[in-house]
Amino acid sequence: MFRSALRALTVFGVMAAAPALAPALAAGDHTQGPAALPHAHFHFEGVFGTFDRASAQRGFQVYKEVCSACHSMRLLSYRHLLELGLSEAEVRAIAATVTVNDGPNDEGQMFERPGRLSDRFRSPFPNEAAARAANNGAAPPDLSVISKAREEGPHYLHALLTGYADPPAGMAMGDGMNYNRYFPGNQIAMSAPLREEGQVEYADGTKATVEQMALDVTNFLQWAAEPEMEARKRMGVKWVLFLTILGGLAYATKRKIWANVPH
Amino acid sequence: MSIGLHNSTFKNPVIRWVDSRLPIFSMMQNEYGTFPTPKNFNYFWNFGALAMINLLIMIATGIFLAMHYTPHVSMAFDSVERIMRDVNYGWLFRYVHANGASMFFIVVYVHIWRGMWYGSYKAPRELLWIIGVVIFLLMMATAFMGYVLPWGQMSFWGATVITNLFSAFPVVGDHIVTLLWGGFSVDNPTLNRFFSLHFLLPFVIFGVVFLHVAALHITGSNNPLGIDVKSPADTLPFHPYYTAKDSVGMVVYFIVFASLVFFAPNYLGHADNYIPANPMVTPAHIVPEWYFLPYYAILRAVPDKLGGVLLMFGSILVWFILPWLDTSPVRSMRFRPIAKWFLLLWGIAFGVLMYCGGKPPEGIYVVLSRVATLYYFAWFLVILPLLGRLERPLPLPESIAKPVLRGGGPLPAGAAAKPMEKA
Ligand code: HEM
Numbered sequence: 001m002f003r004s005a006l007r008a009l010t011v012f013g014v015m016a017a018a019p020a021l022a023p024a025l026a027a028g029d030h031t032q033g034p035a036a037l038p039h040a041h042f043h044f045e046g047v048f049g050t051f052d053r054a055s056a057q058r059g060f061q062v063y064k065e066v067c068s069a070c071h072s073m074r075l076l077s078y079r080h081l082l083e084l085g086l087s088e089a090e091v092r093a094i095a096a097t098v099t100v101n102d103g104p105n106d107e108g109q110m111f112e113r114p115g116r117l118s119d120r121f122r123s124p125f126p127n128e129a130a131a132r133a134a135n136n137g138a139a140p141p142d143l144s145v146i147s148k149a150r151e152e153g154p155h156y157l158h159a160l161l162t163g164y165a166d167p168p169a170g171m172a173m174g175d176g177m178n179y180n181r182y183f184p185g186n187q188i189a190m191s192a193p194l195r196e197e198g199q200v201e202y203a204d205g206t207k208a209t210v211e212q213m214a215l216d217v218t219n220f221l222q223w224a225a226e227p228e229m230e231a232r233k234r235m236g237v238k239w240v241l242f243l244t245i246l247g248g249l250a251y252a253t254k255r256k257i258w259a260n261v262p263h
Numbered sequence: 264m265s266i267g268l269h270n271s272t273f274k275n276p277v278i279r280w281v282d283s284r285l286p287i288f289s290m291m292q293n294e295y296g297t298f299p300t301p302k303n304f305n306y307f308w309n310f311g312a313l314a315m316i317n318l319l320i321m322i323a324t325g326i327f328l329a330m331h332y333t334p335h336v337s338m339a340f341d342s343v344e345r346i347m348r349d350v351n352y353g354w355l356f357r358y359v360h361a362n363g364a365s366m367f368f369i370v371v372y373v374h375i376w377r378g379m380w381y382g383s384y385k386a387p388r389e390l391l392w393i394i395g396v397v398i399f400l401l402m403m404a405t406a407f408m409g410y411v412l413p414w415g416q417m418s419f420w421g422a423t424v425i426t427n428l429f430s431a432f433p434v435v436g437d438h439i440v441t442l443l444w445g446g447f448s449v450d451n452p453t454l455n456r457f458f459s460l461h462f463l464l465p466f467v468i469f470g471v472v473f474l475h476v477a478a479l480h481i482t483g484s485n486n487p488l489g490i491d492v493k494s495p496a497d498t499l500p501f502h503p504y505y506t507a508k509d510s511v512g513m514v515v516y517f518i519v520f521a522s523l524v525f526f527a528p529n530y531l532g533h534a535d536n537y538i539p540a541n542p543m544v545t546p547a548h549i550v551p552e553w554y555f556l557p558y559y560a561i562l563r564a565v566p567d568k569l570g571g572v573l574l575m576f577g578s579i580l581v582w583f584i585l586p587w588l589d590t591s592p593v594r595s596m597r598f599r600p601i602a603k604w605f606l607l608l609w610g611i612a613f614g615v616l617m618y619c620g621g622k623p624p625e626g627i628y629v630v631l632s633r634v635a636t637l638y639y640f641a642w643f644l645v646i647l648p649l650l651g652r653l654e655r656p657l658p659l660p661e662s663i664a665k666p667v668l669r670g671g672g673p674l675p676a677g678a679a680a681k682p683m684e685k686a
Contacts, residue, residue: 236524
């Protein structure tokens with residue numbers, strides 16, 4: 001009995017180790033970034049982690065007032081902001097600040113109207129070529145899932161936004177390029193978007209340091225990439241608890257059934 | 264027995280009526296109820312049942328994903344993200360499906376390893392083993408095409424690299440590639456045919472799995488001792504003994520599965536696949552999913568393209584002839600004092616290849632890949648055929664029931680007779 005339990009452990013140890021090892025094995029391809037990433041602490045980390053709503057809301061403000069000049073978030077609709085804890089009146093007002101092309105109407109004409117809850121976030125450029133042309137040849141990527149699209153997503157974002165510095169002596173910088181410690185190759189076409197304290201004015205009185213703005217916008221981008229995270233983790237805790245109890249029962253049943261079989 | 268009717272033993276009149284005309288109840292009873300099963304299985308024998316469950320989970324979640332997925336290059340990526348955001352529990356279905364593919368390979372790799380360690384591929388189970396290898400090849404094709412569907416950067420570039428491999432074959436190579444692509448590059452026609460095939464193949468797998476199980480129920484299961492069942496004292500009825508034991512494994516499997524899905528759903532994935540496919544931008548490193556890494560390492564270990572492709576395919580095709588490469592009369596590695604170390608080393612070589620497959624093909628990784636590749640094939644083609652003749656196996660136990668007595672103390676009265684009555 002003990003021996004077979006031990007064997008079971010070994011087998012499932014292998015099962016569990018395989019996925020644990022694989023990414024470590026599969027990784028190693030994202031080490032072009034020269035500096036090691038500093039690890040900030042985020043409220044959404046861990047099995048019980050939840051979004052810091054106040055920070056993510058401030059982060060949305062940073063996105064709206066700074067990043068949205070260049071970066072689209074085309075997978076999000078204004079109505080999604082309700083899940084971030086903004087009131088419906090607030091979200092309607094935010095949506096109404098943009099102008100949306102709609103139509104054709106009954107006369108077959110296209111027309112403009114203020115944005116609604118159901119509209120997607122408005123993109124700053126009509127197409128990628130325009131985005132490229134306006135940004136020194138490098139198109140700003142869509143930020144909807146950017147946090148999932150980079151290895152160590154949130155840590156990378158926070159590091160990138162605070163990682164601007166003067167290039168080391170002797171480094172030849174491309175035209176219009178900026179030095180960043182964490183960007184692969186260290187030359188990025190985006191100039192430091194968060195430059196000085198007070199660049200945005202937070203309604204809740206939080207001091208808008210560069211570090212604070214970077215953390216806030218990272219919280220917001222993480223929420224945007226995984227809006228299901230809280231529901232997912234909550235469901236996961238229930239499943240694992242249930243399965244653990246079920247496992248105990250299944251094992252007890254098995255022992256009882258096998259009790260008088262020598263094996 | 265009345266002519267033309269099956270002689271059913273079921274009491275319930277409705278079941279009896281059906282069973283006399285179509286004996287599916289008798290069949291289930293014989294194959295999963297009273298089926299005589301060696302009494303000495305360890306938990307390695309759970310993995311076939313787990314693979315079956317995994318296949319059903321993939322089909323169930325896949326059908327729901329397909330209801331919301333759009334196989335078009337300009338919409339595929341967004342449709343997957345829409346599943347994640349706007350479809351009720353869409354994130355759950357997608358993460359179960361994506362991580363289910365990884366779980367499937369973990370389970371099947373353990374299942375295959377079990378077969379290798381206990382010699383389950385040897386007579387009379389050669390065809391059963393061969394059908395298993397067919398299932399594995401079908402799984403690889405299915406998973407490869409499934410990974411293309413979300414149309415991220417790795418989808419696109421993985422598809423490009425892997426389909427391009429066929430161009431290494433002389434004369435027909437380029438034609439095969441054009442056929443796979445449905446054009447002259449990986450594009451919308453490629454995505455469409457991959458979606459169609461990705462939908463079809465799991466059902467083909469289902470059919471082949473049926474043959475796998477049918478063949479198993481002719482030969483009966485192997486067991487950790489690798490010796491034949493000699494008498495009913497060696498066996499137990501499948502139910503309730505192994506239904507109970509499989510249930511334990513199943514719950515542990517679901518705990519591992521749930522931990523991945525709910526707490527680390529993108530852990531095994533690649534971040535680049537959340538960047539929409541862009542034919543103009545090549546990712547710095549194109550890496551397949553973790554379960555393909557060993558073969559990818561073999562491919563890159565060979566300096567010649569055709570040679571690499573041949574060795575890569577050969578690394579799995581060689582499994583087909585494994586029953587005839589192994590010349591030892593003994594099945595289980597428990598009784599093969601030398602072979603077991605060489606097989607363990609083969610397992611390590613497989614792990615090394617998996618490691619190297621995820622690294623850039625340069626420096627030490629190439630050297631390691633080459634050594635591991637060499638050993639991978641040497642084990643099958645040289646060591647295994649020779650060892651069967653040179654190695655002296657340990658004495659085999661007389662029967663499955665006997666060694667149990669040896670280690671397990673005196674037999675409680677009647678325990679051995681009990682299964683006999685049921686079987
Ligand atoms: C042997 C069984 C199967 C395996 C190993 C498998 C594997 C995969 C993999 C690796 C992916 C990519 C996951 C991702 O990154 O999103 C995928 C996606 C997909 N699969 Fe399957 N699959 C199987 C069965 C099925 C079946 C039966 C269907 C439909 C009837 C299906 C429909 C889909 C769809 C629509 C997607 C794209 C959506 C997505 O990317 O999440 N699959 N599959």
